[in-house]
Amino acid sequence: MELSSREYAVGAADDFMLQIGRVVNAGEVELAIFRTSDGAFYAVENHSPHPKGGPLAEGIVSGYYLYDPLHDWKIDLRTGEVQAPDRGQATVHPVTVDGGVVKVSLPEAVARL
């Protein structure tokens, strides 16, 4: 199967506060976008990998890690991997910043779901 991806401009870099997540709906996907203290951007699907789910955007950000606001799971923003002792995987998508515009690229299949 051919997997193409599509880029979504989700806002100007300045719209994002450091270490405070923001929710953006791109196509059918709800994203939580984070800007870490070094200015880098990360996009995670706004759904906790915890069995009980819940949003991620409101978590506390520390370095490249996010603390799930409802369950306090520690999630690596770069890979989506849940840190020990918990296990799980959040879905992350690549982000680029282009002339002050933040862009997230989503696989077409996901974007069209």
Added chain:
Amino acid sequence: MTAEREKLVLIGNGMAGVGTIEQILKLGGAYDITVFGSEPHPNYNRIMLSYVLEGSKTIEDIILNDHQWYEDNHITLHTGTTVIRIDENNRQVVTDTGLSVHYDKAIIATGSNSFILPVPGSTKEGVVGFRDIADCDAMLAAAKQYRTAAVIGGGLLGLEAAKGLVNLGMDVTVVHLLEDLMERQLDRTASSMLQAELARQGVKFAMGKQTAELTGEERVTGLRFSDGSELPAEFVVMAVGIKPNVQLAKDSGITVNRGIVVNDYLQTSMADVYSVGECTEHRGTCYGLVAPLFEQGMVLAKHLSGVPTPGYEGSVVATKLKISGVDVFSAGEFTETAEHTVISAKDEWKRTYKKILLKNNIIVGAVLFGDVTESASLQKLVKQATEMTDEIYGEVMGTGCCGGGGAKKGLSVEAMADEEIVCGCNGVTKKAIVDAVTENGFTTVDEIKACTGATRSCGGCKPVVEQILQFVLGDSFQQSAKQGICSCTPLSRDEIVAEITAKGLRTTKEVMHVLDWKQPEGCSKCRPAVNYYLGIIYPETHEDEKESRFVNERMSANIQKDGTYTVVPRMYGGVTTPEDLKRIADVSLKYDVKVVKVTGGQRLDLIGVKKEDVPKVWEELDMPSGYAYAKSLRTVKTCVGSQFCRFGTQDSMEMGAQLERKYERLDMPAKFKMAVNGCPRNCAESCTKDIGIVGNDGGWEVFIGGNGGIKPRIADAFCKVRTDEELVEVCSAVMQYYRETGNYLERTSEWVERMGLEHIQSVILGSDDNRKELAARIDFALAQVSDPWKKMLDDNSTRTALFEQTRV
């Protein structure tokens, strides 16, 4: 050049075999190791297949040792390879892929196979056992395609399979030959309670039914029982038992009974060939649970590593069912005979059951249902064949005093041998846990879990792990296990506060950088705490860090599990007006609030507001925030008081409202609640509040440190005052002293116990100057606060960043 190492070959890449290898590596046994496994996967935790089925874990999650582990330890692994013979003369194992590998020592750990009933139709499509990843995959796939399933066998495995399939949306019937579920672990009473509970969770039962045939053409369509009745089923799981996998041993000429026969050092009848795990028969017993396998593996590992060890003497097995909401435990003997003395307690209302069996006054077995907190102690008592005494009776049957019980438990952990296995599932000894705690300064079960693996699987060992933790962290161990406010720092609250003041640190970032935090930006525990301490130290200048606030505080509303929010307007002293009620009703209707709820603190929760509507709801309510989310004053509960009540001697409503107005919005170490009563009848329940106030004829009486929450505590009488002014001054001083000395998240109930009531009394009541200074400091801090809702509405960019949801 190093000397040639002996060649050790492990046949069977399962829990017992690899567990043994892990121990050998730890003990420094010098072998060249080769492992053969029939399954295509590296070593995984078979127990957790039940969780994979239930959906809370994935296959990835249950891998115990990945390919990298084998590489790192220089172990040659052949997956998907079955050993078919051990050639004793040439000292070689021979595989189905044509390999022959030399061994100096060999271990057979081939486990068991699912026992498939020898009835017509049992080989039809859609019939599986429950043993390995392939079975689990088959069940997950079936659940996507079919609706009805039958699980044959009402034992541990069958019930876990059934619950898993129910969770996957199937209509599941458990078929059991006997009238009692888990009859090998439970007595009739526990078993019928279990059945009732599972029935409530959606599992159906066909009890006392013997399966005679599986019907259908290619694929199964149902079961026919010996009484002629039938049950339709598009999918069938056989979980009637396991049989030791002894084919290889038999074919190689090794003595086999039901399992591969071994002595106390796990030696088989063939020289240099050992056997551990479910395929093994020791003193006439084959085990089907992991704890005994690890005990065997430990003995074998020592034996093979040249470490002296007593032989294996058999195990007492204990069982725990891994189904959420169903707590069952059994250990040792459970069916009573004339020889037994039985102690039992059944509580049909709480749905709990407890039974202890004695033989000549020795504790030989126990069954628990519904409440398994005593499982760890009972398992030990059975294991050590303890004699029943009044003390033990009091402790386990719950009639002794609670203080004594706690102390006793610590002692039993202390008496435990270092080498005793605490976590049977993962083969973790007491010593490994104690070491993990003392060397790494761990203070939580989760940290121990991440490091040692204990409690990672069935969770049955958690109570003992907790007890060991408590025991190790007790006074005598305090120095070696120095514990900071979280795992980011070894510094305590007091040390952090002292450093902040001494070095003039101003932001959490600075604090963490200068004080050498392990994680440079802290974690969800220390960031909010440090932000709070900075606010206390610099009330005027500290800029509150939104990014260090827990979501509720950042949004000034309570997040609910579905991601919507609860908005709570202030109602001073629990009093409102018809106009305000009308506004609340209008806004609730307009924004489609799901539920309007009166809280325990006498105000209204507007539950289920969408995130992007939260600012609009505030704006239109135009009422101050109730701080229902905050670590600050929540409510001042009041009674009717002298304004209307025929008993009232003081105006409690007025005083409650006054206090709430005065102290609202101020940050505290934890949430803070007050109550004011008009007379000693105490209708507003001040005994469970952080500060409780009771009016009397000559003034007020003040109580502090009450709590009605997780750890209930009745407030202590603090002092009596005559005038309203004195009352406010005492409240101010208590609150400010708590703000300045409390640990973040420490409620006053804990604070009072830690500081001591007399100490607090002497600080606040002993010196007028002290009290006035504390009161002045809180007034200063109060002058800095403002309503967050108003502030947020005036700050466009923050409001957008926090609440608005963009669509692209």
